[in-house]
Amino acid sequence: MPGSKSTAEQYAAYKLKMQKIADVKNAIAVLGWDQETYLPEKGAGFRGQQITTLSTIAHELFTSPELGSLLHDLHNNPELDAVQQKNIHLSLEDYDKNKKYPATLVAELSEATNQAYHAWIKARKANDYNLFEPALARMVELKKQETAVLGYNDHPYNALLNEYEKGANVEMLDTIFAEVKTALSPLLEDIAKQTPAQRDFLHLHFDRDKQWKLGIDLLKEMGYDMNAGRQDISEHPFTTSFNPLDVRVTTRIDENDFSNMTWSCIHEGGHALYEQGLPTEQYGLPCGEAASLGIHESQSRLWENNVGRSLNYWKFQYPRIQALFPEQLGNVSLQQFYKAINHVQPSLIRTEADEITYHFHIMIRYEIEKGLIDGSISTKDLNKTWNDYYRQYLHVEVPNDTQGVLQDIHWSHGSFGYFPTYSLGSFYAAQFFTTAQKQVPDLDASIAIGNYQPLLDWLRNNIHPFGRFYTSNELCKKITGNPLQFSYFLDYAAGKFL
Amino acid sequence: MPGSKSTAEQYAAYKLKMQKIADVKNAIAVLGWDQETYLPEKGAGFRGQQITTLSTIAHELFTSPELGSLLHDLHNNPELDAVQQKNIHLSLEDYDKNKKYPATLVAELSEATNQAYHAWIKARKANDYNLFEPALARMVELKKQETAVLGYNDHPYNALLNEYEKGANVEMLDTIFAEVKTALSPLLEDIAKQTPAQRDFLHLHFDRDKQWKLGIDLLKEMGYDMNAGRQDISEHPFTTSFNPLDVRVTTRIDENDFSNMTWSCIHEGGHALYEQGLPTEQYGLPCGEAASLGIHESQSRLWENNVGRSLNYWKFQYPRIQALFPEQLGNVSLQQFYKAINHVQPSLIRTEADEITYHFHIMIRYEIEKGLIDGSISTKDLNKTWNDYYRQYLHVEVPNDTQGVLQDIHWSHGSFGYFPTYSLGSFYAAQFFTTAQKQVPDLDASIAIGNYQPLLDWLRNNIHPFGRFYTSNELCKKITGNPLQFSYFLDYAAGKFL
Structure with missing residues (x-):
């Protein structure tokens, strides 16, 4: 098709998008590393917020329709070599999986994790499983x-x-x-x-x-x-x-x-x-x-x-x-x-x-x-x-x-x-x-x-x-x-x- | 106007957007701190790339039309208190300034900075200003x-x-x-x-x-x-x-x-x-x-x-x-x-x-x-x-x-x-x-x-x-x-x- 992008161009575009997502995810990993090693005590609240913001950005980038259509276009494209085909195949799998989650479930899981984690800390301190049980049940x-x-x-x-x-x-x-x-x-x-x-x-x-x-x-x-x-x-x-x-x-x-x-x-x-x-x-x-x-x-x-x-x-x-x-x-x-x-x-x-x-x-x-x-x-x-x-x-x-x-x-x-x-x-x-x-x-x-x-x-x-x-x-x-x-x-x- | 957002809602939306931008900018600051303190030598290349990606994201968020129209809507709104008005006023100034830069100039400045920095390092090593001069002139x-x-x-x-x-x-x-x-x-x-x-x-x-x-x-x-x-x-x-x-x-x-x-x-x-x-x-x-x-x-x-x-x-x-x-x-x-x-x-x-x-x-x-x-x-x-x-x-x-x-x-x-x-x-x-x-x-x-x-x-x-x-x-x-x-x-x- 005249005007349409070549496979190589499409693959390069896919790679660039994925690398940008990786940059964001790895920035999250740096924030996480710092949190466990050097973060001053009072910085924990804002740090959590910063990680949430970057996670949302990474999620948005990875579920963007542009990435989706690139992946569908490139899937099973015989011009790609084996490694490239595998990358596209796995990325499409990941993409489809991410798309499956209803926003409500994502939010509920995030909220439940937060609650369960704090309940667990509390229960451990009190040495009492019953303090953890409702959060675990949820x-x-x-x-x-x-x-x-x-x-x-x-x-x-x-x-x-x-x-x-x-x-x-x-x-x-x-x-x-x-x-x-x-x-x-x-x-x-x-x-x-x-x-x-x-x-x-x-x-x-x-x-x-x-x-x-x-x-x-x-x-x-x-x-x-x-x-x-x-x-x-x-x-x-x-x-x-x-x-x-x-x-x-x-x-x-x-x-x-x-x-x-x-x-x-x-x-x-x-x-x-x-x-x-x-x-x-x-x-x-x-x-x-x-x-x-x-x-x-x-x-x-x-x-x-x-x-x-x-x-x-x-x-x-x-x-x-x-x-x-x-x-x-x-x-x-x-x-x-x-x-x-x-x-x-x-x-x-x-x-x-x-x-x-x-x-x-x-x-x-x-x-x-x-x-x-x-x-x-x-x-x-x-x-x-x-x-x-x-x-x-x-x-x-x-x-x-x-x-x-x-x-x-x-x-x-x-x-x-x-x-x-x-x-x-x-x-x-x-x-x-x-x-x-x-x-x-x-x-x-x-x-x-x-x-x-x-x-x-x-x-x-x-x-x-x-x-x-x-x-x-x-x-x-x-x-x-x-x-x-x-x-x-x-x-x-x-x-x-x- | 029925159905339109109240000033308080608009201000809250502005604040949320600004805080997300701050989260990204502060993540960049963490990456920068790590770069100067603990980054292993070989990690420098990818770190530069990660910082560039987050900077681009922060810039995109800060120049988004949604933020622009929020700022214009809220500017000089008498329902806001003095601090809120000042925030809107300054954010709009920053926003307008950011919007002024043509993409070409941003890219050229970024490229020139990269070149000038390396030329400066080289010139210092050789103790020769002339090695820095062309990059400085640019x-x-x-x-x-x-x-x-x-x-x-x-x-x-x-x-x-x-x-x-x-x-x-x-x-x-x-x-x-x-x-x-x-x-x-x-x-x-x-x-x-x-x-x-x-x-x-x-x-x-x-x-x-x-x-x-x-x-x-x-x-x-x-x-x-x-x-x-x-x-x-x-x-x-x-x-x-x-x-x-x-x-x-x-x-x-x-x-x-x-x-x-x-x-x-x-x-x-x-x-x-x-x-x-x-x-x-x-x-x-x-x-x-x-x-x-x-x-x-x-x-x-x-x-x-x-x-x-x-x-x-x-x-x-x-x-x-x-x-x-x-x-x-x-x-x-x-x-x-x-x-x-x-x-x-x-x-x-x-x-x-x-x-x-x-x-x-x-x-x-x-x-x-x-x-x-x-x-x-x-x-x-x-x-x-x-x-x-x-x-x-x-x-x-x-x-x-x-x-x-x-x-x-x-x-x-x-x-x-x-x-x-x-x-x-x-x-x-x-x-x-x-x-x-x-x-x-x-x-x-x-x-x-x-x-x-x-x-x-x-x-x-x-x-x-x-x-x-x-x-x-x-x-x-x-x-x-x-x-x-x-x-x-x-x-x-x-x-x-x-």
């Missing part, structure tokens, strides 16, 4: 409405799962958590027969500045580029990315707990390496974004657990740590240290759980979320339901609501369907790491001499550069030859803990 | 075009002055700088006859951490609210505000120079107290913004010089500083210290100049800018012109371009008309402080015992709460009974330095 009601808006096959919870992990569904998770239960329960019993590890030396006094310096060193050694990122202190550790050349991590330091900072650094470092490895030239486009939460978590867990809690890792690192903390660790052998950091024991708090029992914590949340959304579980007396699950799966008695049903922030944020990605992350990590061990010559040996470059190279070749080009499952098959299989994790766990 | 050409777009009376430079200091013009500045020349030149000669102060102890080694802590203490004592602000390190000290409840300052520390951090803290503290004192309920509206650059600078200079370099201030502070740095200052008397920090001597670099010679630096820049804009001075050989001025006014020989015409960043940013506000700030400061001394009982005595609250109260009653409600000159008349008069500064300077 939230569940709205999430049910959301599943209807989004649409789903088989189970309404699938609609929510899909928001965090495209392709995940109840069928797949039921199968995998059945395996968790079947396989990990006896493993747990066997572990319980072992002599408990001595752990008190991990809770001696570890100087703040020395810990800080150690964390920075560990990050740098992993390959985290400090010229394209930085570490700061926040109440809860997190990773945030403004683009692959500015990916920031935070940590926290407890002078009476060696573990707290150490593995949070390695964990966030794993997330950050993924973000730093995303393709810069795809900035603002789906193929420049992380594949899914599960894949993101696979990167953090792979570094934290498969590497950072391995004997090989500490063969190299431990003498240095001993030299740094001679009073605390000078008389503790590598074997003692390794056993201590891999101690398995059922406990109350998810974020403090070991590699094995962790998945029971997730399974409980999964069962509850599924039940809340399909109506088989009620928010009424949910603290009792919670405690029953903990008794049944982990054989622990929950002493109060704060250490029970109120321990996680997620539901107050309306994040239903998020928790399962934590377990999926561990299972992907095991499958990926096992594959890397097969494909990279002397991978374990190189880790044992403190050389992580071969591992990072493998991740940078096989996982990081694709963004959302492959779904989690496609990526998993491409790399490992198989879809996600729990057996990898089981083999890893049995090998390590028995 | 910039001057565009600024001339800008004066035509903005319109002016009498002299084209007035259009540019007006951007930074509404109401300032060549006639007023010619008069005031003639007084500077007439009155300060003999003063300088008299001062030159005095025995030079001993200053070497200011350049002993002053520990970084101790200096940092001192700076924080000085800020807090001034009344700077650390729960509504914070201090960080940057290459050049600055103050930035995201709203009155989040006003941040930065400083730099030179371990071999006690002065560098000390007075930068007090100076930025003065700016910050002004921003923290602006009315929160006027967020986003003209009456919530600083009156002008000159008034802003009056606040920083008043604290830095009239207070922070006064004998009364150091009567209280000096013993504490001596206790903090006993090796360096233990044997230096208060009088010696006071003389050292008020040493007057012509020099090459504006930012290092004393309170008296500073205004010759500004006068030179003023004369040059005025000449560049009216065509009586050429960018060709401007380094020679510069050196001639320094020889004539300050009797110093400029050894090279970097220490001469290339020393300031302003022209590379296209900031013509900015420099004079520095001198105006000092002159307003003298006039305000003299008035405060008359109006506040025992002001000097309270400063001499480290109690700055009476001064802050006076500033908070007389200057801070009005925002742009009064112009600089109206404010000056209201507070002091007179328009800006150089005699206040002269009396202050003569009293202090002779």
Whole structure:
């Protein structure tokens, strides 16, 4: 058609629009980072308002009719290359999804989240679930409405799962958590027969500045580029990315707990390496974004657990740590240290759980979320339901609501369907790491001499550069030859803990 | 008219639009703050892009026809109170001015600024003005075009002055700088006859951490609210505000120079107290913004010089500083210290100049800018012109371009008309402080015992709460009974330095 724009021009226009939206979203991320690190106390109110304004602008830009018609024009256009086609396809999916939400539901969800968050804070303080229950009930009601808006096959919870992990569904998770239960329960019993590890030396006094310096060193050694990122202190550790050349991590330091900072650094470092490895030239486009939460978590867990809690890792690192903390660790052998950091024991708090029992914590949340959304579980007396699950799966008695049903922030944020990605992350990590061990010559040996470059190279070749080009499952098959299989994790766990 | 909106509804709509624009602008300010404090090196490119995108959005929002018709509808509406009327009036002025700029000129200015900045960096490195000259010539050409777009009376430079200091013009500045020349030149000669102060102890080694802590203490004592602000390190000290409840300052520390951090803290503290004192309920509206650059600078200079370099201030502070740095200052008397920090001597670099010679630096820049804009001075050989001025006014020989015409960043940013506000700030400061001394009982005595609250109260009653409600000159008349008069500064300077 004379006068009409060429495909290349249209694609350039699409890219420009997406990059502008990304600029706004990344400005929001900067405001969020600042909020968690440096914001003065009294600035919180205006900051919230500034974030809301920018979020509205980003939403308006992303649902603009101009973007919509560009996407429809370009969809399935054979002149585009594969990556371009994928970008258009995914952007159109995102666009259509965004367009589905009625303005009333968006407003109600925003309002409910605000209310639920404050109710949760209040309930935690008072150690009383009943103060949270009405807000949670309202939230569940709205999430049910959301599943209807989004649409789903088989189970309404699938609609929510899909928001965090495209392709995940109840069928797949039921199968995998059945395996968790079947396989990990006896493993747990066997572990319980072992002599408990001595752990008190991990809770001696570890100087703040020395810990800080150690964390920075560990990050740098992993390959985290400090010229394209930085570490700061926040109440809860997190990773945030403004683009692959500015990916920031935070940590926290407890002078009476060696573990707290150490593995949070390695964990966030794993997330950050993924973000730093995303393709810069795809900035603002789906193929420049992380594949899914599960894949993101696979990167953090792979570094934290498969590497950072391995004997090989500490063969190299431990003498240095001993030299740094001679009073605390000078008389503790590598074997003692390794056993201590891999101690398995059922406990109350998810974020403090070991590699094995962790998945029971997730399974409980999964069962509850599924039940809340399909109506088989009620928010009424949910603290009792919670405690029953903990008794049944982990054989622990929950002493109060704060250490029970109120321990996680997620539901107050309306994040239903998020928790399962934590377990999926561990299972992907095991499958990926096992594959890397097969494909990279002397991978374990190189880790044992403190050389992580071969591992990072493998991740940078096989996982990081694709963004959302492959779904989690496609990526998993491409790399490992198989879809996600729990057996990898089981083999890893049995090998390590028995 | 039935169905039409009430004045209150229209004003609320105006306010909401302005606050959203402020949210975007303040997000840009956060991005800018981060850029100067914590941004990792490689993040600079994307950060520039993010700032450009948000600037474009802010500009689009502020030039939207909806805002325009609201402003026209509300202008001179007698149902509005005085502050509301002033907000509408000033917003409409700003709006009309923004609308005047042709898109081509905006783009050309942006491009020229980019080029000029990089040329300036390059020229400074090579110590060669000629590398900057073509970019500066282009910039001057565009600024001339800008004066035509903005319109002016009498002299084209007035259009540019007006951007930074509404109401300032060549006639007023010619008069005031003639007084500077007439009155300060003999003063300088008299001062030159005095025995030079001993200053070497200011350049002993002053520990970084101790200096940092001192700076924080000085800020807090001034009344700077650390729960509504914070201090960080940057290459050049600055103050930035995201709203009155989040006003941040930065400083730099030179371990071999006690002065560098000390007075930068007090100076930025003065700016910050002004921003923290602006009315929160006027967020986003003209009456919530600083009156002008000159008034802003009056606040920083008043604290830095009239207070922070006064004998009364150091009567209280000096013993504490001596206790903090006993090796360096233990044997230096208060009088010696006071003389050292008020040493007057012509020099090459504006930012290092004393309170008296500073205004010759500004006068030179003023004369040059005025000449560049009216065509009586050429960018060709401007380094020679510069050196001639320094020889004539300050009797110093400029050894090279970097220490001469290339020393300031302003022209590379296209900031013509900015420099004079520095001198105006000092002159307003003298006039305000003299008035405060008359109006506040025992002001000097309270400063001499480290109690700055009476001064802050006076500033908070007389200057801070009005925002742009009064112009600089109206404010000056209201507070002091007179328009800006150089005699206040002269009396202050003569009293202090002779």
